Amino acid sequence: MSHDPQLPDARGHYGRFGGRFAPEALIAALDEVEAEWDKARLDPDFQAELAGLLKDYTGRPSALTEAGNFSEHCGGARVLLKREDLNHTGSHKINNVLGQALLTRRMGKTRVIAETGAGQHGVATATACALMGLECVIYMGEEDTRRQALNVARMRLLGAEVVPVTIGSRTLKDAINEAFRDWVANVDRTHYLFGTVAGPHPFPRLVRDLHFVVGAEAREQVLERVGRLPDAVAACVGGGSNAMAVFAAFLPDTDVALYGFEAGGDGADTPRTAASISSGSPGVFHGARTFVLQDEYGQTLPSHSISAGLDYPAVGPEHAYLADTGRAHYEAITDAEAMEAFRLLCRTEGIIPAIESAHALAGARKLGERMGPGAVILVNLSGRGDKDVDTAAAYFGLIDGKDEA
């Protein structure tokens, strides 16, 4: 089924998904963000300023690296890595953040709040706020502040206030709840710089649009390198921003298969998972209708993933729509499969990926086995793994001179 380029509709719906399930108090602010983005995206001055930042501050375009050694472990398929890990702040998140920080200034607001799971979005937001002189408050689940202590320090170095969230499951979803509570009380001077393609309209579209550059660059780079479009595009999916980032430019190319790899945790058929498309059901969560991990009464179930950035019990509504229509395919990757791919990329290519991105690498290995030699697979390497060294060292037993099991 082909993708309708007119999506979302005027109220933010992607088929039966998306929309705006938000308190009335926030509707005026959501309308303002939507209206301002509609103007900014057509404003040559805004676009020039953003393009300048993406080039001279972020370092775009990011490289396309052919992972020749890694490909030998992928059934002979050619694996090409879109190197979002090389961006300033170490992940794709900076693309969205710079755009929304400019938008914040354009709306005359002086304070930014954001949620973060792994800390990548928080670090990127703190960075943009430092650059643009905006006050910055980051909400982070207490559990995640422990898993990602280095990123907490990084955000504080950049001048942000980091607020550990001590209610609920103390992870990303609770950080988002708390950020919404802050927003409703301080909306006059505050922009909620949402970090993924989830949430109420217009966030899924705004964040997708600001990341569109990733897939657009990669599409040109693959054409130039290989002389044709890839057979498949692979990305990890938590909320789904890096996946929409690389998918969006390929949506009209119906011969290009799109694969989103969710965090399966212990397995998508176990309770310890974060794979909301593979294991969840349609519901309303964080302002949109989408796939959610929930019990029979609609209570959100706790998610689990070794990757803090994918540890989220729902997914952006456009992914729910793409899964529904069959334009994109979603599969779950277990913690163990992701960590094996993580180690493999380190050893074969000298690139330490984010554990989030390692889910896409593990997925590419499976695709390669299925598609066979000659297939070209584009992987969005969404972030670098510096922040994950502690987790990986503990996982592989690399601390205190112990060798891996």
Next chain:
Amino acid sequence: MTTLQSKLAQARAEGRAALIGYLPAGFPDVESSIRVVQAMVEGGCDVVEVGLPYSDPMMDGPTIQRAADVALAAGTTTDDVFCVVEATARTGAAALVMSYWNPIERYGVERFAGNLAKAGGAGVITPDLIPEEAQEWTAASDTAGLDRVFLVAPSSTDRRLALTAAACSGFVYAASLMGVTGTRTQVAGTAEVLVRRTREATRGSGLPVCVGLGISTGAQAAEVAGYADGVIVGAGFCQRVLDAPDLETGLIAVTSFAQELAAGVRSR
């Protein structure tokens, strides 16, 4: 006419504002929450909002979050909410449900409306559902004869006030301030303006406008009763149950708090 509509009409006929209390079903457990509701009504609540405890209460401050957490930890389900509604209706007060949207959608919108009506419920307050997303709910609540209460906020434009008020029945819930639930030392100055703007938006239909968020003393209730048709109090009731060393002490505190508020809404 729903029991909610008749309670509000009765208060209006008596020249006073109605007192509307909120408590999550199952807080601190299902049986005890029924006793707390009875204590609220004994103290003078005309209407009780029975909360459906939800895992992600985006609009609630720490007190109601804690109460909802206790209720969920006690195993409270949507069917338990109907039990509490039934017990509430038996007290003679009007029983409403206050719920985030996902539990209703998950239960099945028509099934929820039907079971609520069967339990004697008068309507539902939906804090994260706006009229534009409410087609299915509008149809189901019409069929079941339930009131639909949407919220308006100080940030609502005149256009949205008109749209939202037109979608409401029973009353319009005016959020007194920009923020989450919880007690405040003062009633926000935004409340009175919002009530006036909402009345203008209802175009003389006479639809009551009730005010909630941040009201937690008899004096505050009296102040709000000076311009609103109903005064909504939630966190103050939850706090008294949380603070009490045991249920019996909590029930006494809840009744006397309701009495204080009931005197407030009669003193305008």
